Amino acid sequence: MSIEDLPAKPRLPIHPGGDPLFDAGKTGAPGFVLANLNRLVNWSRSSALWPVTFGLACCAIEMMATSAARYDLGRFGAELFRPSPRQADLIIVAGRLSQKMAPVLRQIYDQMADPKWVIAMGDCASCGGIYNNYAIVQGCDKVIPVDVYVPGCPPRPEQLIDGVMKLQKKIMAEGVYIPARG
Numbered sequence: 001m002s003i004e005d006l007p008a009k010p011r012l013p014i015h016p017g018g019d020p021l022f023d024a025g026k027t028g029a030p031g032f033v034l035a036n037l038n039r040l041v042n043w044s045r046s047s048a049l050w051p052v053t054f055g056l057a058c059c060a061i062e063m064m065a066t067s068a069a070r071y072d073l074g075r076f077g078a079e080l081f082r083p084s085p086r087q088a089d090l091i092i093v094a095g096r097l098s099q100k101m102a103p104v105l106r107q108i109y110d111q112m113a114d115p116k117w118v119i120a121m122g123d124c125a126s127c128g129g130i131y132n133n134y135a136i137v138q139g140c141d142k143v144i145p146v147d148v149y150v151p152g153c154p155p156r157p158e159q160l161i162d163g164v165m166k167l168q169k170k171i172m173a174e175g176v177y178i179p180a181r182g
Protein backbone atom coordinates (compact mmCIF):
# COMPACT_ATOMS: atom_id res chain seq x y z
CA MET A 1 0.00 0.00 0.00
CA SER A 2 1.39 3.36 -0.95
CA ILE A 3 0.79 6.63 0.88
CA GLU A 4 -1.67 7.69 -1.83
CA ASP A 5 -3.94 4.74 -0.96
CA LEU A 6 -4.38 5.85 2.66
CA PRO A 7 -7.76 7.47 3.44
CA ALA A 8 -7.62 11.23 3.62
CA LYS A 9 -7.41 12.58 7.15
CA PRO A 10 -10.60 14.42 8.14
CA ARG A 11 -9.95 18.14 8.38
CA LEU A 12 -11.02 19.68 11.63
CA PRO A 13 -12.52 23.15 11.38
CA ILE A 14 -10.53 25.77 13.25
CA HIS A 15 -13.65 27.75 14.02
CA PRO A 16 -16.90 26.16 15.20
CA GLY A 17 -19.05 25.62 12.18
CA GLY A 18 -16.05 25.84 9.86
CA ASP A 19 -14.80 29.19 8.67
CA PRO A 20 -13.98 28.84 4.94
CA LEU A 21 -11.49 31.68 5.09
CA PHE A 22 -9.40 30.02 7.80
CA ASP A 23 -10.20 26.44 6.97
CA ALA A 24 -9.37 26.54 3.26
CA GLY A 25 -5.61 26.63 3.29
CA LYS A 26 -4.36 24.65 6.24
CA THR A 27 -0.79 24.45 5.04
CA GLY A 28 0.83 25.45 8.29
CA ALA A 29 1.88 28.81 6.87
CA PRO A 30 0.33 31.64 8.85
CA GLY A 31 -0.46 33.75 5.77
CA PHE A 32 -0.36 36.97 7.74
CA VAL A 33 1.85 38.56 10.35
CA LEU A 34 0.83 40.87 13.13
CA ALA A 35 3.35 43.52 14.10
CA ASN A 36 3.54 46.95 15.57
CA LEU A 37 4.15 49.30 12.61
CA ASN A 38 6.27 51.63 14.72
CA ARG A 39 8.59 48.83 15.78
CA LEU A 40 8.77 47.38 12.28
CA VAL A 41 9.65 50.70 10.61
CA ASN A 42 12.04 51.75 13.35
CA TRP A 43 13.73 48.35 13.34
CA SER A 44 14.35 48.60 9.59
CA ARG A 45 15.58 52.18 9.92
CA SER A 46 17.91 51.50 12.83
CA SER A 47 19.27 48.27 11.38
CA ALA A 48 20.31 49.78 8.05
CA LEU A 49 21.87 53.16 8.74
CA TRP A 50 23.76 54.45 5.73
CA PRO A 51 26.40 56.99 6.73
CA VAL A 52 27.62 59.58 4.26
CA THR A 53 31.35 59.53 3.55
CA PHE A 54 32.47 62.60 5.46
CA GLY A 55 35.59 63.12 7.57
CA LEU A 56 37.11 66.37 8.80
CA ALA A 57 40.24 65.51 10.80
CA CYS A 58 42.02 62.88 12.91
CA CYS A 59 38.77 61.41 14.26
CA ALA A 60 37.97 60.32 10.71
CA ILE A 61 40.84 57.79 10.88
CA GLU A 62 39.14 56.13 13.85
CA MET A 63 35.84 56.22 11.95
CA MET A 64 37.49 54.43 9.02
CA ALA A 65 38.96 51.86 11.42
CA THR A 66 35.48 51.31 12.86
CA SER A 67 34.11 50.35 9.47
CA ALA A 68 37.08 48.12 8.56
CA ALA A 69 37.43 44.40 9.24
CA ARG A 70 38.69 44.47 12.84
CA TYR A 71 35.78 46.42 14.35
CA ASP A 72 33.32 45.66 11.56
CA LEU A 73 30.60 48.28 11.86
CA GLY A 74 28.65 46.04 9.47
CA ARG A 75 27.63 43.95 12.49
CA PHE A 76 25.35 46.88 13.34
CA GLY A 77 24.18 47.49 9.76
CA ALA A 78 25.98 50.82 9.36
CA GLU A 79 29.05 50.01 7.32
CA LEU A 80 27.75 51.13 3.93
CA PHE A 81 29.35 54.56 3.65
CA ARG A 82 27.70 56.34 0.72
CA PRO A 83 29.50 58.75 -1.59
CA SER A 84 26.35 60.83 -2.07
CA PRO A 85 24.39 62.50 0.75
CA ARG A 86 21.20 61.76 -1.18
CA GLN A 87 21.75 58.04 -0.48
CA ALA A 88 22.59 58.54 3.20
CA ASP A 89 20.56 58.96 6.39
CA LEU A 90 23.42 59.32 8.90
CA ILE A 91 26.30 61.76 9.08
CA ILE A 92 29.17 61.15 11.48
CA VAL A 93 30.89 64.50 12.01
CA ALA A 94 34.39 63.19 12.63
CA GLY A 95 36.81 65.99 13.45
CA ARG A 96 37.03 69.72 14.07
CA LEU A 97 34.65 71.86 12.08
CA SER A 98 36.26 75.01 10.74
CA GLN A 99 34.23 78.13 9.98
CA LYS A 100 35.08 77.56 6.33
CA MET A 101 33.63 74.05 6.33
CA ALA A 102 30.48 74.92 8.28
CA PRO A 103 28.40 75.87 5.21
CA VAL A 104 29.61 72.73 3.46
CA LEU A 105 28.46 70.56 6.37
CA ARG A 106 25.12 72.32 6.35
CA GLN A 107 24.69 71.77 2.62
CA ILE A 108 25.56 68.08 2.87
CA TYR A 109 23.10 67.69 5.76
CA ASP A 110 20.36 69.45 3.78
CA GLN A 111 20.93 67.11 0.83
CA MET A 112 20.55 63.95 2.91
CA ALA A 113 17.36 61.92 2.77
CA ASP A 114 14.78 62.28 5.56
CA PRO A 115 14.62 60.96 8.21
CA LYS A 116 18.27 61.57 9.01
CA TRP A 117 20.49 61.46 12.04
CA VAL A 118 23.77 63.01 13.21
CA ILE A 119 26.58 61.68 15.40
CA ALA A 120 29.14 64.23 16.66
CA MET A 121 32.29 62.14 16.94
CA GLY A 122 35.00 63.41 19.27
CA ASP A 123 35.53 66.48 21.42
CA CYS A 124 36.17 68.80 18.47
CA ALA A 125 32.89 67.98 16.74
CA SER A 126 30.99 68.04 20.05
CA CYS A 127 32.30 71.29 21.55
CA GLY A 128 35.37 72.53 19.67
CA GLY A 129 37.75 70.44 21.80
CA ILE A 130 41.15 71.99 22.34
CA TYR A 131 40.56 74.47 19.51
CA ASN A 132 39.02 77.32 21.43
CA ASN A 133 39.71 79.91 18.76
CA TYR A 134 38.05 82.00 16.05
CA ALA A 135 38.66 79.48 13.26
CA ILE A 136 36.81 76.49 14.73
CA VAL A 137 33.06 76.17 15.29
CA GLN A 138 32.57 75.37 18.98
CA GLY A 139 30.45 72.30 18.33
CA CYS A 140 28.81 71.16 15.10
CA ASP A 141 25.41 71.47 16.82
CA LYS A 142 25.72 75.19 16.05
CA VAL A 143 25.20 74.22 12.38
CA ILE A 144 23.14 71.02 12.35
CA PRO A 145 21.05 69.16 14.98
CA VAL A 146 23.01 66.40 16.73
CA ASP A 147 21.47 63.17 18.03
CA VAL A 148 24.42 61.50 19.77
CA TYR A 149 27.69 62.94 21.10
CA VAL A 150 30.69 60.61 21.30
CA PRO A 151 33.34 61.94 23.69
CA GLY A 152 37.09 61.41 23.35
CA CYS A 153 40.14 62.72 21.55
CA PRO A 154 39.98 60.67 19.47
CA PRO A 155 37.22 58.26 20.51
CA ARG A 156 38.18 54.63 20.02
CA PRO A 157 36.18 52.56 17.50
CA GLU A 158 34.40 50.89 20.42
CA GLN A 159 33.13 54.30 21.49
CA LEU A 160 31.82 55.09 18.02
CA ILE A 161 30.10 51.69 17.95
CA ASP A 162 28.57 52.56 21.32
CA GLY A 163 27.38 55.84 19.78
CA VAL A 164 25.77 53.97 16.86
CA MET A 165 24.04 51.60 19.30
CA LYS A 166 22.75 54.55 21.33
CA LEU A 167 21.42 56.09 18.11
CA GLN A 168 19.72 52.80 17.24
CA LYS A 169 18.00 52.83 20.65
CA LYS A 170 16.89 56.42 20.04
CA ILE A 171 15.48 55.53 16.61
CA MET A 172 13.55 52.61 18.12
CA ALA A 173 11.81 55.08 20.44
CA GLU A 174 10.78 57.44 17.63
CA GLY A 175 7.48 57.53 15.79
CA VAL A 176 7.07 56.44 12.18
CA TYR A 177 6.58 60.01 11.02
CA ILE A 178 9.52 62.21 11.94
CA PRO A 179 9.04 65.83 10.93
CA ALA A 180 11.92 67.35 8.97
CA ARG A 181 14.35 69.17 11.21
CA GLY A 182 15.85 72.53 10.43
Ligand code: SF4
Pocket residue numbers: 057058059094095096121122123124125129152153154155
Ligand atom coordinates in the same frame (compact mmCIF):
# COMPACT_ATOMS: atom_id res chain seq x y z
S1 SF4 B 1 38.82 65.22 18.94
FE1 SF4 B 1 41.05 64.92 18.93
S2 SF4 B 1 41.36 63.30 17.40
FE2 SF4 B 1 39.29 64.15 17.05
S3 SF4 B 1 39.57 65.75 15.50
FE3 SF4 B 1 39.74 66.72 17.53
S4 SF4 B 1 41.95 66.74 17.95
FE4 SF4 B 1 41.62 65.26 16.32
